[in-house]
Amino acid sequence: MQSLLILVPLVCLMLFNLPWKRGVGQAVSFGAGLAFLAAQAAAALWAMLSGGEPFADPLAGFLVFKTSADGLTWVMLLTIAVVAASSLAVSRAAFTDEKDRFYFANLLFVSVIGMNGAALSGDLFTLYVFFEAASVASFILIAFRRGMAGLEGAFKYLVMSTVATVLMLTGVGFFMLAGAGTSFAEVRAACLQSAHPEFARVGGLAFMAGLFIKGGMVPFHGWLPDAYGTAPGPVSVLLAGIVTKATGVYGLIRLTGSVLPMMPEVQTLLMTLGIVSIYAGALAAIGQSDYKRMLAYSSISQVGYIVLALGCRTPLALAGAVFHLLNHAVFKSLLFSNAAAVESRLGHNDMNRMGGLQAQMPWSSLSAVIGLLSTAGIPPLGGFWSKVIILLALWQAGFHAAAVLALAASLLTLAYFLSMQRRVFFAKGTETGSAVTEAGAAYLWPQLALAGLTAAIGIGFPFVYRFLLTPIQQLLW
Template sequence: MYSALILKPFFCVLIMNMFLKGWAKKTALWVALLLSVAQIIFAIFPETYHQSSFIYVISNFFKFDLAADNITRVLLLCIGIVFFVTIILAKQMIKDDDRRFNFINLLLIIVSGLNGVVLVTDIFSLYVFLEIVAVGSFVLIAFNKEMLALEGAFKYIILSSVASIMMLTAIALLLLVSGSTSFSAISASLLYSTYNPLIMIAMITFICGLFIKAGLMPFHGWLPDAYTAAPGPVSVLLAGVVTKTVGVYTLMRIVISVFGLYLPIQKILMFVGASSIIFAALAALGQTDFKRMLSFSSISQVGYIVLGLGCGTTLGIAGALFHLFNHTIFKSLLFVNAATVEAQAGTRDMQKLGGLSAKMPITGFSSVLASLSAAGIPPLAGFWSKLIIVIALWLSGNYIYAIIAVMGSVLTLAYFLSLQRMVFFGKLREDLMNIKEGGLGFMIPTVLLAVITVGAGLAFPYLLNTFILPVSSIFGG
């Protein structure tokens, strides 16, 4: 029944383009919106899925090996929410009917690919779906065909291809011992030959490829350019789910259920995570472009997730997953804010902005909320996830990394305060006197995401017992 998640967006694209093109140009948006809502509902209540539907019959026709556990459900939820937000933003920001139709089609293809990445149980199919998402993202980054966007897209193409090649090399070497590409076959065969040097090289190559895809610190070259140059809705999509699913979720899945948490892998993960936290935060301090600062902040926050994963304990992985969810929400919110400010003020340069809070209260307030959540101020959601990660690091004896995580939080607060001061507080500049709050298409996503940020923080005691701890229990420590 999971195959419906991949099939539905795909068939929507196919049908809209083959039979109903004139009609579909008007309604594509609503079809996509419906799909995103369906995905959110499915992720929260999987049992509500009615099994007699037509799609269900079709999806039984295909023999796909898919599996889902609680981590998958969290990711499906994230994809659904960001998908929804992106569509509404696209309605607001892309006025031309033809262009919007193309945008929605590519978006549906990417969502189909993302759902595939989340659900597959075969390492080569994983590569195939990663590549679908990557191709869709290349095109969406270059969507407006401005020079900077093309530049960002080209860098992404080169680095993403290198990452794919590293992963394929690793897959080929792993095939030497496993003889099959399914997760279970590989992890079974690795039990006998983990410490073989060739296999060790293969595992490390694969993980480094995923680091490039996730944009972690030594491999981050493409990420700020691509995020900054992409059109508003696309950077929300990229920062919100694409790199999280393609890089971070895949890393979690591969490390946990295929390679297993061996000490060398753990050490690499923790080192890369910690260096990303510190250096990306330092780099963010020096930025003057709104989106560029958010991109570096994104690298830094992904560092926390990888650090929690590298910790290897149940608590650490639970914290990493919760932070993944929180980060999706608050970083999408910040990028929506950036898109609003850019659309209303006409610039992203923070030195040319100032005092916007007076004129754009909702945007200003929600961005404060998101920043505080990112910096880990209680009782917002980001605080709890960071707390879990720090506690997990401390309990597992990694005191230095725990201290680095706390320091990174202080740095996060520092650059977000400077962002707030430059953009939203202070004196309103003369030339921005006529600025207005963004339209409804900006406000719906802003309010929705802000409510989730606050809600997840306040409901934390409830979530801890019903959602976070059960998630981690599937690994059995």
């Protein structure tokens, strides 16, 4: 049944592009998009609550690849649905041109197909193909405004993505040399009992390096700030909230958590990259004056936590990594929606020229506060729990220095976010007493819904732990 999550959007895409009357296509694409994403979220929740694989999949025979679904898949599908829906909702207000909205909805569906496919695939090559689908949509989305800055961001992403493509394909090639095929089970077998175990290692490194680029790990992250910073608001929400996570980071979780066997070098590599990303991202974020670029660096920093946990490679750490991915998707979409709302009212992202928006945009300010507190790991919001799980896992596994470093970085997180909140909303500044008005409902509702969600995840943590995280702990191989 989960094949529908790939097939339905594909059919939808075709339906959208039938020669509808003017305006109808746009309305249909928006309505059908939200309906589909809601259904996806409901299906994922249902699957998690009932535990395991509730749906028979008679349609699987129509596909050229095999689908598989486990706890991690369902968390990813839920996250994709939530963030994509937020992005779609924000796009309705952000794009004034009807055609733009229509194109955006189409590209969003392409992207969702790519991400859903990746989450459902049980094979490294299939994984790669769906990553490419999501990336192609992203290139166009970044340059959506057709301005020079957007083109530049898209071009950099394209170049780096190409490098990643080459690396991942090389990795797939080496896996095929080492073993019988590219399905997760075959690759796993190849790593353990191949005549040429070094092939598997080279393949693993090459594939991981490609994922580092896709996920934006320092020093593979060069494209990321430009891409996030120059893309239009809804695109940033989608890109930062889920696309890079559902491709690069999800790929890393799958590859290192349940495909590659335990390798101490890989562990150290991941932990080093994690710590470097946490600190480089946070330090760079402190120096930014552009709201969205700051959020972009913050994303790098937060992904660092996920990769750090992966390097720890214990069941609890894996659960923490996935939980942090979920939380990050929620609070980073929230903050990018917030940035989009502010940008829509002021026409720029320069935090030095904001200041004093608290009076005019109290609801936006409130949701920004919730988002930043969750990011900084303040209880009882969701971000607190995932960070605590990661720190606990690190400590239990004996990586005390890494745990302390990760904890200390929370101060930096709080530093740049509090500075942001002050410069944009609380402090007196350029916008004090200006005629700016609160962002419209289309901006506010997604933000408030996401803020409620991050609070709900935090308050309902025992529930989340039982239904979302416990299955994931069994995935570690």
